[in-house]
Each structure stands twice: as structure tokens, then as C-alpha cells.
Amino acid sequence: MNTVLQNILAFSALSIALLFLFKTFVWWPKKKAKKACGETDCGCH
Amino acid sequence: MSKQINVALIGNPNTGKTSVFNALTGLNQKVGNYPGITVEKKQGVCKLPRGVKAHIIDLPGTYSLNASSLDESVVIELLLNKNDKDYPDVAVVVTDVENLKRNLLLYTQIKDLKIPTILVINMSDRMSYKGISLDIDYLETQLDTKIALISTRKGKGIEDLKSLIINYKTLSIESCIDIRNIDTNYFEGLEHVFPNQSLYKLWLVITQDVNFGKIDKNTINDATNFKTKSESDLKRLQQKETIKRYQFINNVLKKGQTIDLKSAKDIRIQLDRILTHKVWGYLIFLGILLLIFQAIYSWAETPMDFIDASFASLSEWLSTKLPDGVFTNLITEGIIPGLGGIVIFIPQIAFLFLFISILEESGYMSRVVFLMDKIMRRFGLSGKSVVPLISGTACAIPAIMATRNIESWKERLITILVTPFTTCAARLPVYLIIIALIIPEGTLLGIGYKPLTLLIMYLIGFAAAVGSAYLLNKIMKIRSKSYFVVEMPTYKLPLFKNVFITVVEKTKAFVFDAGKIILAISIVLWFLASYGPGDDFNNAEAIVTEQYASVNLTQDELDEKIASHKLEHSFIGITGKAIEPIIQPLGYDWKIGIGIVSSFAAREVFVGTLATIYSVGTDDEDTIKNRMAKETNPFIGGPLYNLASGISLLLFYAFAMQCMSTLAIVKRETNSWKWPILQLVTMSSIAYLIALIAYQVLK
Structure with missing residues (x-):
């Protein structure tokens, strides 16, 4: 395995890891809040 | 010409309703289906004194009139439709003496439909085993009905029941609770638009998708001068209704029912007396926790050392086999040691879940919930917060989602805020590695210092959760408390298959x-x-x-x-x-x-x-x-x-x-x-x- 291929593989792994972490912790798809939070105002209605 | 009366047998599942039906009708039964649906319809005839014939219909078992299945809808449809040929002249609600509190919820709902209702308390032969005694006169007064204390197993009390059925016209048709108290404005508005209708029946039509007479859900929703409520608001009111009913039932049973655990002869009761005891219960639970942690440390040590050494060897081996370069270094110095840092904890985590699963399967976990409920109340939280706090020992995420069944918003918010203090499985790797590094080998009363430290960490987490709940409760001042009902399952030997799958x-x-x-x-x-x-x-x-x-x-x-x-x-x-x-x-x-x-x-x-x-x-x-x-x-x-x-x-x-x-x-x-x-x-x-x-x- 030459140096170029090693670099490509390593930086591809880094890109996938960063993308995965971004998707997991930064980008959450917006979901509608469920209206089921009890008898007083919780602010979600 | 003999007179015929319609009798509906209603009750929770497993209350012995069918046994009562058999005792009343003998062989005079026929089984068919309700029109259009495959729900079994059992009918029979019971000959009563004075030439009266009782046409008895055994309705499907239901926990309440809040229908969640087709069987339960059948019960509501019949009880609302006065024009149905089977509409009962008298309802007989069958309850089980061991689960009276839960069974009475349905009784109060049937009574509020203004149908003459007889309360049957079945399985009376079990009372002495369970240490239960009932003040029947008091219960009759408070529940505003006549009670038949029967035992279908021993054939006792059936004649008394027949006599009550024949005299059904003397029964009161007053409601147990006033539905207006749930939301005065809403129900007064409803009463104003439909002045001649039963409010509770209208409420069932609104919430249960059933009809009565000429009134259906659309008629109510389309009424121009009546403001309907959203689905979530209706659900909220339904929960409030249930709470009001249980408040009523609790008050009645406080004096009407005595459970003397000392005189109970049942093995389950004997076990419960020890396992839920105010002192022994907690000590046994602590002892079980100590045993679990001791076992986790003793049993997991060898596989953990093996995994740790294997990852180190794998990293070393790969560095010699793979060509030099960035990617090889990434694998041997980054990925493998990183993954080794989690795989090493598999044995300990598997053992933890093994013990938790055995405790759940055996029925002991419900007793722990019951024990914790007692503590929770002292810190201003109701028992409903116990389930999230205990599930928080696995992971805070499902635990926080489990707070959804807490009615009071403030109480729910406090539970959400304090649940992350409980020791979740993710803390375990950190605790285990640090304890292994800093706590010396040695024992105290046969328990290793390391498992003892781990137990202390779990107790610190729990103390932090209840302590902060107490403080938040003082700051936020919760007025309403949720009611918590937990059904204690019977003790049983855990099934290996279930435990294995869970682990x-x-x-x-x-x-x-x-x-x-x-x-x-x-x-x-x-x-x-x-x-x-x-x-x-x-x-x-x-x-x-x-x-x-x-x-x-x-x-x-x-x-x-x-x-x-x-x-x-x-x-x-x-x-x-x-x-x-x-x-x-x-x-x-x-x-x-x-x-x-x-x-x-x-x-x-x-x-x-x-x-x-x-x-x-x-x-x-x-x-x-x-x-x-x-x-x-x-x-x-x-x-x-x-x-x-x-x-x-x-x-x-x-x-x-x-x-x-x-x-x-x-x-x-x-x-x-x-x-x-x-x-x-x-x-x-x-x-x-x-x-x-x-x-x-x-x-």
C-alpha cells in the first residue's frame, strides 16, 4: 500500500467520522412536539 | 305470564365473571357472536323466585369504559343504547376480592350511567389467606348499592345475589362522582346545549366514538354554541376523571377494607411482608445490590483481562503486518485502542443486565418500585417518578421518555431534571476503570472494597436525584400529585430464554x-x-x-x-x-x-x-x-x-x-x-x- 493510498483511506475515514458525528449531535431533523404533557402549561401546546 | 328482566354481567378480566354466569344460569346458556363482529356473546337464563326470569348476558371483560379494544367497545355500546333489546335493567359488576381497588374503577363508571348496579365481590374464600376483611355495611353505604359477597369456588352467596337481582328496583341510581367536577365550564356548556341528556353518557360519546340514541360525536361537535376540545385536552380530562375515581375509591376502601398482612397465610404475602418491609425490605435490596456488584467484579475480571490483552496484541500484530503509513497508524493507535476501551466492558455490562433481568423476571423489581415509592413520597415525588428513576440505571433517555405518563407537569419536569443523576450504564466503564486503578484489593465483611465503592457510587447517584427533587419540589411547589398504581405480579422462576434474550x-x-x-x-x-x-x-x-x-x-x-x-x-x-x-x-x-x-x-x-x-x-x-x-x-x-x-x-x-x-x-x-x-x-x-x-x- 503506497503512501497516497494510505492518506486517501485515512482522510476518508476522518471525513466519514466527522459526518457521522455532525449528523448525530448537531443536525437533528425537526419533529413536531407531541401534545401530551399534563394538566398545566408546559409551553408545548 | 312470567316477567323477564335483563341482567348484564360486567367485570375486569380474571374476576371469575364467567364462573358467576355459570352459577346463575347452569346449563341454560347459548354462545354466539355480536352482530357483524367476532366478539363472543354469551347469554343464559336464570329462574328467580316469583316466576321472574333473568336474561343474563355475560359481557366481555373490560378494565374500564375507556375502550381500547373491540371487546370493550361492545360493553359501552350496549350500556349506552337504551333501545337495544339486551339493554340491562340491572348491571352486575363482578370484582375480585384481591384486586378490589382496581376493579371498583369500572363499578363507579357503570354506576354513573344511572343503571341500577349490584356489586359482586367474588373469591371471598381467599380473604382469610390474604388477611383481608371487609365492612360490607360501610361499603354498601359509601358505594350506594347492595353487595353480594360470594365464592363461586365454594358455591357461596349465589342465592343472595339472586335475591338482590330480583329486587333491583330498590337500588339507587345516583352517581358515584359528579363529572362536572372534572372541568366545570366545559360540562356546564355541554349541559346547556343538551339539557335532557345524561352528562356522563355524552362524555362517553365524545371520548369513545360510540353513539347513544340520536346523539353521536358529530352532533356534539357540530353544535354551534358548544366549544369542543382538542384530542389531547380530552385525553387529559379522561386522566383527570380516572384520578377522581381513584380518589373516591381510596376514600371508600380506607375504612371499608382492611388488609392485615400479619394474618395472611399466602406464601406470596409472606414473601411480600419481608421483601417490602419498611426496614428489611431496604436491607435486602441493599444486600442484593452488593451481591450483584461483588459478582460483577469477581466473574468479569478474567474475561476483561483477556479482552484487554487481546486488543493490545491485535494492535501490535497489525502494526507489524500492515505496511507503514498513516492509515496503519490510525488503525493501530486510534481505532483499535478506542474500540478496546468499550469492548472491555462487555462482560461487566452483560452481568449487570443478567441480574437486572432476573430480578425483573422473578417479580422482585415491582417490589423494589413499591419500596422506592415510599421514599419518593417523602421527597415530594409520587410513585410514578419511581419507574423513570429506576430505568435511569440503564439509560436516562428511555427513562425521560417514560415520564410521559406523569399527569402533573411540574412533577414530570422535576423527574426529567433529576433522572440524569441516577447511575446509568454509560457511567459504568468510567467507574470501573477508575475504581480498578485507585481502590486497593481487600474486603470488608466479606465484600470487596471495589464492589463496595461501586455500590456507593450508585447510592450517591440516587441520593443526588431524590435530594435535588426535594429542593426543586420546594422551589416549584407542586400542588397536584399523580396517583400511582402498581400491580404486584406473582413470584416466579425466571425463564432462561427471556433472560438470555434481554441480556x-x-x-x-x-x-x-x-x-x-x-x-x-x-x-x-x-x-x-x-x-x-x-x-x-x-x-x-x-x-x-x-x-x-x-x-x-x-x-x-x-x-x-x-x-x-x-x-x-x-x-x-x-x-x-x-x-x-x-x-x-x-x-x-x-x-x-x-x-x-x-x-x-x-x-x-x-x-x-x-x-x-x-x-x-x-x-x-x-x-x-x-x-x-x-x-x-x-x-x-x-x-x-x-x-x-x-x-x-x-x-x-x-x-x-x-x-x-x-x-x-x-x-x-x-x-x-x-x-x-x-x-x-x-x-x-x-x-x-x-x-x-x-x-x-x-x-
Whole structure:
């Protein structure tokens, strides 16, 4: 395995890891809040 | 010509309703289906004195008139439709003496339909075994009906029931609760629009999708001068209705029913007397926890050492087999040590889930919930908070979602805010590795110091949760409390198959969920630790060689110095050094600082992070534990992981809000960033302060 291929593989792994972490912790798809939070105002209605 | 009356037998499942039906009708039965649906319809005839014939219909078992199945809808349809040929002249509600409280919910609902209702208390032969005594006169007065205490097994009380049926016209048709009390404005508005209709029947039509007479749901919704409610508001009112009914039932049973556990002869009762005892119950639970932790340590040691050594060997082996280069280094110094940092804990986590699963399967966990309920109430929380707090020992995320069944918003919010204090499975890897490093071998009364420390960490988590709940309760002043009903299952031997599946599923979920994040973070960390800006990093070899030119170092020692210099001037080293002044008073160095920052993603990432950081630039075959044990404190010398810094680190993780996913769930459940931010700031501040005090006192 030459140096170029090693670099490509390593930086591809880094890109996938960063993308995965971004998707997991930064980008959450917006979901509608469920209206089921009890008898007083919780602010979600 | 003989007179015929319609009798409906109604009751919860497993109350012996069909036995009552058989006792009344004998062989005069026929079984068919309700029109259009495949719900069994059982009818029979019972000959009563004075030539009266009772046409008895055995309705499907139902817990309440809040239908959740087709069978239950059949019951409501019949009870609302006066034109149905089977509409009962009298309803006979069959209850089981052991579950009277739960069974009476349905009774109060039937009574509120203004149908003459007889209460049958079945299985009276079990009363002496269960230590139950009933004040029938008092119950009759309070429930405003006649009661037949029967035992279909012994054939007792059936004649009394027949006599009550024939005299049904003397029964009161007054309601048990006034439905208006649930929401005065709403029900007064409804009464104004439909003045001649029963309010409770209208309420059932609105909430249950059933019709009565000419009135259906659309008629009510289309009424121009009546403001309908949203589905969620209706659900809320239904919950309120149930609470009101249980309040009524509790008051009635407080005097009408006595359960003397001392006179109970049942084995289950005998066991419950011990396991839920106000002193023995807690001591036994503590003893069980100690046994679990002791077993976790004793049994898991060998497989853990094997896994740790295997990962170290794998890393070493791959570095010799794969060609030199960046990717090889990433695998051997980043990915494998990082993954090893989580896989090593599989045995201990599997054992933990094994014991939890056995406790759940055996029926003991419900007793623990009952025990904890007693404590919760003292701290201002109701029993409904117990389930989230106990499930929090596995993971705070489902635990926070489980708070949805708490009616009171403030009580629910407090439970959401304090649940992350309970020791979740993600804290376990951090606790286990630190305890292994700082707590010496040895026993106290046959229990090892290490399992004892782990138990103390669990107790600290629980104490922090209830303590903060108490404080929040004082600040937020909860007025209404949710009611908590837990049905104690019978004790049984756990099924091996069920236990096995639970252990495999839970361990798999823990390892794979955390594994993906740890893998990704290990890769990023390795890059940050292997690259750096400026001459200090790029010319590390020349700088260190020149620095130690006058000192006689072996090649290995020189390599170690170069690797250490590079790490310190890498991107991660620069970041770690920047935060070091903040964490230094807690006894930590910059590498632990990086571990803490990266484990903000998830607590278990801490060990994987340290494993990666300590592996970068080294090519010796060593385990994670040994590498951590070799670390020295850069400021005062000596082992970095000593008693003072170790306890400080344990306490930091006990209190800190180190979980982004939990914060995201709190945001979703409260629909506001206010609460998760408050939770993060408060928990982190408490963690920092306590860890600081611990280190400064112990150093």
C-alpha cells in the first residue's frame, strides 16, 4: 500500500467520522412536539 | 305470564365473571357472536323466585369504559343504547376480592350511567389467606348499592345475589362522582346545549366514538354554541376523571377494607411482608445490590483481562503486518485502542443486565418500585417518578421518555431534571476503570472494597436525584400529585430464554450505540493528536534530540520523549493545554481534560479517548489499565490516577451532565432549550465543585 493510498483511506475515514458525528449531535431533523404533557402549561401546546 | 328482566354481567378480566354466569344460569346458556363482529356473546337464563326470569348476558371483560379494544367497545355500546333489546335493567359488576381497588374503577363508571348496579365481590374464600376483611355495611353505604359477597369456588352467596337481582328496583341510581367536577365550564356548556341528556353518557360519546340514541360525536361537535376540545385536552380530562375515581375509591376502601398482612397465610404475602418491609425490605435490596456488584467484579475480571490483552496484541500484530503509513497508524493507535476501551466492558455490562433481568423476571423489581415509592413520597415525588428513576440505571433517555405518563407537569419536569443523576450504564466503564486503578484489593465483611465503592457510587447517584427533587419540589411547589398504581405480579422462576434474550439485546444495544460514536471520536482524536501546527510539532525530533543531547538516553527513551513532545504540541495537546488551568485544581492533566470534553458526547467515550491518547506514538504492547496506571502527574509528580484525583473524577462523573443525547431528549420533551441548558449548567457546576472539594481535601 503506497503512501497516497494510505492518506486517501485515512482522510476518508476522518471525513466519514466527522459526518457521522455532525449528523448525530448537531443536525437533528425537526419533529413536531407531541401534545401530551399534563394538566398545566408546559409551553408545548 | 312470567316477567323477564335483563341482567348484564360486567367485570375486569380474571374476576371469575364467567364462573358467576355459570352459577346463575347452569346449563341454560347459548354462545354466539355480536352482530357483524367476532366478539363472543354469551347469554343464559336464570329462574328467580316469583316466576321472574333473568336474561343474563355475560359481557366481555373490560378494565374500564375507556375502550381500547373491540371487546370493550361492545360493553359501552350496549350500556349506552337504551333501545337495544339486551339493554340491562340491572348491571352486575363482578370484582375480585384481591384486586378490589382496581376493579371498583369500572363499578363507579357503570354506576354513573344511572343503571341500577349490584356489586359482586367474588373469591371471598381467599380473604382469610390474604388477611383481608371487609365492612360490607360501610361499603354498601359509601358505594350506594347492595353487595353480594360470594365464592363461586365454594358455591357461596349465589342465592343472595339472586335475591338482590330480583329486587333491583330498590337500588339507587345516583352517581358515584359528579363529572362536572372534572372541568366545570366545559360540562356546564355541554349541559346547556343538551339539557335532557345524561352528562356522563355524552362524555362517553365524545371520548369513545360510540353513539347513544340520536346523539353521536358529530352532533356534539357540530353544535354551534358548544366549544369542543382538542384530542389531547380530552385525553387529559379522561386522566383527570380516572384520578377522581381513584380518589373516591381510596376514600371508600380506607375504612371499608382492611388488609392485615400479619394474618395472611399466602406464601406470596409472606414473601411480600419481608421483601417490602419498611426496614428489611431496604436491607435486602441493599444486600442484593452488593451481591450483584461483588459478582460483577469477581466473574468479569478474567474475561476483561483477556479482552484487554487481546486488543493490545491485535494492535501490535497489525502494526507489524500492515505496511507503514498513516492509515496503519490510525488503525493501530486510534481505532483499535478506542474500540478496546468499550469492548472491555462487555462482560461487566452483560452481568449487570443478567441480574437486572432476573430480578425483573422473578417479580422482585415491582417490589423494589413499591419500596422506592415510599421514599419518593417523602421527597415530594409520587410513585410514578419511581419507574423513570429506576430505568435511569440503564439509560436516562428511555427513562425521560417514560415520564410521559406523569399527569402533573411540574412533577414530570422535576423527574426529567433529576433522572440524569441516577447511575446509568454509560457511567459504568468510567467507574470501573477508575475504581480498578485507585481502590486497593481487600474486603470488608466479606465484600470487596471495589464492589463496595461501586455500590456507593450508585447510592450517591440516587441520593443526588431524590435530594435535588426535594429542593426543586420546594422551589416549584407542586400542588397536584399523580396517583400511582402498581400491580404486584406473582413470584416466579425466571425463564432462561427471556433472560438470555434481554441480556443479549441490551448488551448489543449498549455496545453498538456507544461503539459507533467511540469509533468516530477515536478517528477524529487520532488525527488531532497526530498532527499539529508550527515548528514545535513538525521539528519535534530535532528539538528533543538537541534538548537531550547531553543526557545519555537509550533509543526507546528518546522515542518516548519525542512522542510526548509531539503529543503536547499537536492540535489536541494545544486544546488540552488551553483548558488545563480550569481542571488542574481538580487533580487532572490536559489528557484527562480531553477525555472529559470528548465524553460530553457520551460518558463511556472517556475511557476510549484516554486509550487513544495514551496509544498515539507508542508501539509497545500494553493494556489500557496499565497505560493509565503508568501516567504521572506533570505538576506534583507521582501517579496521575491516585486516590485524590480518582475520587474527584468519580464524583465529577456522578454529578456531571455528560450526555448530549440526554440533553436533546430533555429539549424534545420540554419543547424548550431553557430546561436542558439549566440542567447542563447546574449539574456541571455541582460536579466541578464537588470534584474540587474532594481533590483538595484528599490530596
